[in-house]
Amino acid sequence: MKLRAVFRPKTLCVIGVSQYNPLSPGTVIYQKNLHEMEVEVFGVNPRGGKIDDREIYKSVSDVPKDIDLAVICIHAEAVNGVMEECGEVGVKGVVVVSGGFAEIGGEGVERQNQLVKIARKYDMAVIGPNCVGVYSPPYVDTFFLPSERLVTPPPGNVAVISQSGGVLVDQFFSKYTERKIGVSVAVSIGNKAVVDENVLLDYFKNDPKTKLITLYIEGFREKEGALFLRKAAECFEKKPVLVFRAGKSDYGRRATVSHTGSVMTATNVASAAFRQWGVIEAESEYEIITFSKVLSFKLPSIKNGDVAILTISGGHGVLCADLCAQYGLRLVEFTEEEQEEMRRLLNPSAAPIASLKNPIDLTGSLMDNDVEKIADYLMKNEKVEALILLMLPYPPTISMQLGRRTANIVRKYRKPVVAYVPWLPKYSMIVEGFELNGVPVAHTVEEAVQMIKALKLKGEAEMRINRTLSYERFSS
Amino acid sequence: MKLRAVFRPKTLCVIGVSQYNPLSPGTVIYQKNLHEMEVEVFGVNPRGGKIDDREIYKSVSDVPKDIDLAVICIHAEAVNGVMEECGEVGVKGVVVVSGGFAEIGGEGVERQNQLVKIARKYDMAVIGPNCVGVYSPPYVDTFFLPSERLVTPPPGNVAVISQSGGVLVDQFFSKYTERKIGVSVAVSIGNKAVVDENVLLDYFKNDPKTKLITLYIEGFREKEGALFLRKAAECFEKKPVLVFRAGKSDYGRRATVSHTGSVMTATNVASAAFRQWGVIEAESEYEIITFSKVLSFKLPSIKNGDVAILTISGGHGVLCADLCAQYGLRLVEFTEEEQEEMRRLLNPSAAPIASLKNPIDLTGSLMDNDVEKIADYLMKNEKVEALILLMLPYPPTISMQLGRRTANIVRKYRKPVVAYVPWLPKYSMIVEGFELNGVPVAHTVEEAVQMIKALKLKGEAEMRINRTLSYERFSS
The missing domain is CATH 3.40.50.720 (NAD(P)-binding Rossmann-like Domain)
Known part of the structure; x- marks a missing residue:
């Protein structure tokens, strides 16, 4: 075609x-x-x-x-x-x-x-x-909605395939723009009578502009689901495939029938099958955005989910610890000796009151270089697979260089780091300092934890896909 | 005191x-x-x-x-x-x-x-x-963080009590401001050695500016929890009490000890006890914001959670249907006759393609008065307890009056209505049209569903509190 x-x-x-x-x-x-x-x-x-x-x-x-x-x-x-x-x-x-x-x-x-x-x-x-068809800048845009009513995401490396035009222009375009996630091409496939997900996966697999393929799926027709798994697995060797399914409940299933006429929903292609074939699945409208964002960054994936949390606010540390437990991540435990090593790195105001267990709470008495030194220490620590920075720049001792400085330090290591910073115009210098230097910034504590979850799912997908494909090759 | x-x-x-x-x-x-x-x-x-x-x-x-x-x-x-x-x-x-x-x-x-x-x-x-102490405008502000680094929420009717200053200025102040939730007074109680939640509930119960009391709690000391339930129940007769607990996981519990020195966490005051005594509990950092917003509006509570969804985008209808199932709400079923009654109300472009089951999908061919007429019809329908409007104003036939017009119509009835509108500057006229006329606007589909959940929890709390209090009075 x-x-x-x-x-x-x-x-x-x-x-x-x-x-x-x-x-x-x-x-x-x-x-x-x-x-x-x-x-x-x-x-x-x-x-x-x-x-x-x-x-x-x-x-x-x-x-x-x-x-x-x-x-x-x-x-x-x-x-x-x-x-x-x-x-x-x-x-x-x-x-x-x-x-x-x-x-x-x-x-x-x-x-x-x-x-x-x-x-x-x-x-x-x-x-x-x-x-609504195709949005392929700068060439063509067949959406029948006036551009001035829409939000155009920045150019980028994410291809979006959606069974719903409304979800495409809103959940993807508006929310992607809010989160600064860039799009290469977007397609609303509607009833997908001829061109379906599978045809498009083949095409985007070889599209050099696309580094991540995301899909909104309401249902598969017979045989389409099985083929999808194979096509997605083939893609995954080159770029991750990220899926958000709707119509999972009885109510939702009934709604899809009158929406896109999908005669068979994805219940027969269970999440287990997705996992087996390397498809990364987002479970909510929040996760699809957060996963898109973190996977569009060039971060290494992780295996076990052993996380360190570095925070300025004790309460945020507690919230984040709860969320790590909820999302199946593990908090690294630091020995007394390691805690003392960290304490010696801190400025004299923060040192006596900082809590150096995990979450590591530097308190409002911190300064920029406390974050830099502890982040560097944690990157070197072999027990730490990934780092979550909860950076609330409300104390006056924190400078607008916090993002760039910290990002430059952690990027020396092959370990993923994500940050939460209140996404306010006045802190955009910190947010951009992080993001332009390779550290994605979440809008909420939960988003930061979801980002690490996505990198763990990607790590699991990498292991599974190799197993599945080698089995396939062996049996054929 | x-x-x-x-x-x-x-x-x-x-x-x-x-x-x-x-x-x-x-x-x-x-x-x-x-x-x-x-x-x-x-x-x-x-x-x-x-x-x-x-x-x-x-x-x-x-x-x-x-x-x-x-x-x-x-x-x-x-x-x-x-x-x-x-x-x-x-x-x-x-x-x-x-x-x-x-x-x-x-x-x-x-x-x-x-x-x-x-x-x-x-x-x-x-x-x-x-x-960080007390923020009580226009009188006093003891937060040691410079005002220009913080975000000041608009004046309003929500009192906030937080065991964490960081959570107070960020999760409440920044997120409240983003969602336009107004604050009457805010207190960070820290180690709460003398003034604790219970003392403050007594005070805010009689504060005429406060119509909703929200709390961030990491833990209770011995006996404090039981007293809290009684104090909250006494408040509830005048104004709802909304709680978000952290430190619920093992990781989180350990983190609270080094944060606020809470020697006993809220595990001994289970969610069941909260429910028994009329306390409304938010389960995530998203719910606490959404619940605060909807409870600060003057909407009636509901009993069963029988919901109608009116959408412009089929995909959003499917997403919302899934979420209603997930949050324990029920979608009203409309008879063929009722569907025909609704179809006759629609403009000739939308009538043949609209889906009038529930979710009701008017499609992108709708015009403002299709929404107005169907919303009015649904308000009159006795099976419908609450209405969720998924209003994506991307089709060019929708005007900026959509919010005010629709809100004015639905407010004639004693039934809660909430809307989802993409929260973009260009649509602020629609958002404000809804909100100034009593219909709260969610930022995501999930927030809209959470709003209805909060009104159902409030309805349940009203029933339970009366039972609990009459039993108390009977036994004393």
């Missing part, structure tokens, strides 16, 4: 523009690509006319150039006729925005089967139906 | 100011009260001197006015001597910022016992030791 035409089209034809309604999906897509993206755009409507003095063509065959990608936003009943026409003029890829297919049952199912036949006949890569 | 002197002092004496170090805790407190608060401030240091041309007194007895509140920030060994002096000159309340008491064990325990004796001898209301 010509997926390159979908993600990097030179020409785009929007079928279903309106010269009278600037809010119609077709017109929104037409305008945004014309003014915001690099692709060359043509509008089609059987009644012709003009939009801002630009000609509207009466059919696809009237468009004066070869078309890489067509976007169809017309009533469901008319879609398959237009699909045929696209096939005949040699369109390579199609995004079908229109709803009214398998997700409504009955005639919709038949309509979708017909659509698949036409796609196969002309070998067209079809995204949808019932989707 | 003279708690009024602690929260509304006319005169404040800061013991331990430094003319050389502007970052010392005493000096920070001195300066911020002098320039930012209404209280009249005096500084004390045995060496005397001046700060910005204002005299530093050599002892408490040199201060030329009667002192309502003294703040002590000096080395632990010197605290009790100064406490005696305060007692002798008739100081009514004291905040002991200094650490080095029960939390360090050994001599610290003895020092704290001595401090309690002096407090009792002179009947002084002592906050701490080992705390």
Whole structure:
């Protein structure tokens, strides 16, 4: 399939523009690509006319150039006729925005089967139906939502595949932007009649811009799930595959049927199977964001989850200790001797009152270089696999250099470090100091712990995937 | 005890100011009260001197006015001597910022016992030791952290009592501000040697500014827990009591000992006991914020948790359905007839593709008045106890009036409604439209579900508290 035409089209034809309604999906897509993206755009409507003095063509065959990608936003009943026409003029890829297919049952199912036949006949890569399609900057953007209503995540290395357009633009785009997670390409696959997760995994596996593939999945069709595991395993050797499933409860399952017409949900592809094949699974809308963030950083994975906590606030230390227990991480125990070694590194105000068990609580009497020295000590300590820094910069002795200085020190070692810093504009210098130097910053204590969990899941996935693949190779 | 002197002092004496170090805790407190608060401030240091041309007194007895509140920030060994002096000159309340008491064990325990004796001898209301003390705007603020480093929550009706100063200024102040939750008074009680949660519950019970009391608790001492239940039950008749406990895991318990010297943790006061006595318990750092927000609104509580979900995005509907199942809420089932009644209310674009089961998915083809009409219909439907609105304003047909219009309609009924709206600056008109008209807006789908959970817990607490109290009255 010509997926390159979908993600990097030179020409785009929007079928279903309106010269009278600037809010119609077709017109929104037409305008945004014309003014915001690099692709060359043509509008089609059987009644012709003009939009801002630009000609509207009466059919696809009237468009004066070869078309890489067509976007169809017309009533469901008319879609398959237009699909045929696209096939005949040699369109390579199609995004079908229109709803009214398998997700409504009955005639919709038949309509979708017909659509698949036409796609196969002309070998067209079809995204949808019932989707918002493709966001592939700077080339093309088929989302029918005006850009000024959306939040555009920064350019980056995460590819997003979503069965829901709403979840894509909100849970991923808005929340990713809030957390500064960069996106390479995003696809809403809707009913995934032709192009599904598996086709896309094959494509993104070799996409050099993409370093992490994240998916929002409501359900798999028969056989699709088993194939997904194999495709994901193949990807994992190059880049992690991260999944968030919805529709796991009875209520959720019922809701998916009327949403994307998924006839079989992921219950038959249990989390155990995901784990076996190296897929990293996020369990909540929070985890999918946090996991995306930490996996988009170049941090080493960990095996056992032996963690040290370095904090400025005793209460945060207690909260974090509870969360480590809840997330199956272990707190390293330091001997009296090790505690004394650390105490000797501290400034004279903090030394007598700091608590050097784990969590290590430097208290509000600390200064920047107390954090630097203890962090360095912990990196050298062989018992410590990963470090969580709870850096509340409220005491006046902490400087805005805390992030950069500490990050530069810990990055000398091959151990993951994550930080929690209150995500306030006035502390952005500390946050950026950490992040630009390779230490991801969480918005909450729980996010920091989730980040370490993700690195442990990645470590487990690396072990399992090798076992699974060598078994596969051995048996074949 | 003279708690009024602690929260509304006319005169404040800061013991331990430094003319050389502007970052010392005493000096920070001195300066911020002098320039930012209404209280009249005096500084004390045995060496005397001046700060910005204002005299530093050599002892408490040199201060030329009667002192309502003294703040002590000096080395632990010197605290009790100064406490005696305060007692002798008739100081009514004291905040002991200094650490080095029960939390360090050994001599610290003895020092704290001595401090309690002096407090009792002179009947002084002592906050701490080992705390940041009191934030009571516009009167006084004893936090030794510079205001420009903190985030000040808006004025409001929530009183906060915290065993950790760090948790108070960060988990409460920063996160409350992010969520626009207003604070009446906040107290960090530290080692709570004299003034503990129970004393404060008695005080806040009758504070007219406070409509909700929230607590961060790491542990209770012997007998303190049982008394807490009684005090909380007495409060609950007037205002809800909301608790977040930390130190629940083995790791967390060990961490609390070195933090606030709590010799007995809350394990002996199980969640079951809280429920019995009407205390509402939040289970995570997210829930404590969300519960605080929804309980600070004037929403009716609910009994069974029968929820309707109205969404613009099918995927968000699925996510929310999963979360309702996870949080023990039930989705109302609508008959075919009811679904048809709703369908007839919709605009012609949305009507054929909307899904009117529960979640009710209006799809991206909706307009404002589809939401208004369906919300009104659901409020009238007797099966629906509470409504969750998942309002993603990305489709261009949605106007900025959506929040106000919808809120005005649903507020005609005595049923709780909460909304999820992406919390973006460009949508603040919708968010404010909802919130100013009595519909709290969540930042995530999970927060919206947590809000309904809080109202169900409140409903259960109301039933239980009446049963518990009538049994108590019967047996006494």
